[in-house]
Amino acid sequence: MHRPTKRLTRILVCAAAVPAVLVVAGCSSDSGSGSDEGAKKGSGAKASASAAQGAAKKKVEPAKFATLPQACSALSKKTLEDLVPKGDSKAGSSDDETARASCSWSSLDNNGVKGSQYRWLNVSLVRFDSDVNRGSGAELAADYFAKQVKDAQATDGAKDVKTSAVSGTGDEASLVRYDRTYKDKKKDVTSKQQTVVTRVANVVVTVDFNGSGLAGDKTPDAGELSKDAEKAAKELVAAVEKSGEAGSGAGDASASASPSKGASKSPDDKASSKN
Structure with a gap:
């Protein structure tokens, strides 16, 4: 007569654990989104720095003399x-x-x-x-x-x-x-x-x-x-x-x-x- 009661108790415990798992999964998903956004910002900063360096590199003093005497x-x-x-x-x-x-x-x-x-x-x-x-x-x-x-x-x-x-x-x-x-x-x-x-x-x-x-x-x-x-x-x-x-x-x-x-x-x- 006590066996059905034990089985019902196990089902309720498992059901109660499901929302917690979903919550944790939801938190993990939000964390990943923030990480991706940070990576994008980091890549953008590097690209801007690289572009600035490239622009500075192109500024070379022109040569004074364009020809030579015989x-x-x-x-x-x-x-x-x-x-x-x-x-x-x-x-x-x-x-x-x-x-x-x-x-x-x-x-x-x-x-x-x-x-x-x-x-x-x-x-x-x-x-x-x-x-x-x-x-x-x-x-x-x-x-x-x-x-x-x-x-x-x-x-x-x-x-x-x-x-x-x-x-x-x-x-x-x-x-x-x-x-x-x-x-x-x-x-x-x-x-x-x-x-x-x-x-x-x-x-x-x-x-x-x-x-x-x-x-x-x-x-x-x-x-x-x-x-x-x-x-x-x-x-x-x-x-x-x-x-x-x-x-x-x-x-x-x-x-x-x-x-x-x-x-x-x-x-x-x-x-x-x-x-």
Whole structure:
């Protein structure tokens, strides 16, 4: 007689438990909705921050110079006569002379048995455009300037390397001086090498100038050669400034941070590589 009563009690207990479960489920559902809404707000904030960063990234200072002067005609006749008397010019190859240009001259003042004076001059101009991903043309040129100075200091076979700042030439300029020895008709010849690297805005100008005495003639004075190289660098900077300024915005960098493939080598470089 008591069994039906126990069974009824169990049914009532179970029925009473159902609303509690529904309430809990309802609370859980509300909590999930709030979490989704918070996630959406978080995503929106990140998207806004990303968009702001992208807009700021696109604001790159335009490159100042849009072209380069002709390398072989950038120096005056008087300067060339002083540095490389009666020298023959050779233009370096370039896919785009508005972005990269170079020219070299060689000169031999032959005095027969009394000896000879040899001079070699190379000028290189590299221009950088501004790029929204890489930076402004001036920043890219500054990096290339530093690389050119380090490369000159690390020249193979360079001895007694000295580096000094050059004032009054572009935005920044350095002179790297060193000696190199090469063979001339089985005799050791000392070449006095001067490298002036100058940056003016988004253009880097490099002047390589060396001299040596052949057939027993005396080695030229390094100080005088340095003055000549600095004079050429200043003249090239003036030629760059005269070539015109850019009025357009940023674009892809039109010049890579590497020397021109068409730049010719000094004869003492060639002799050194052979030995």
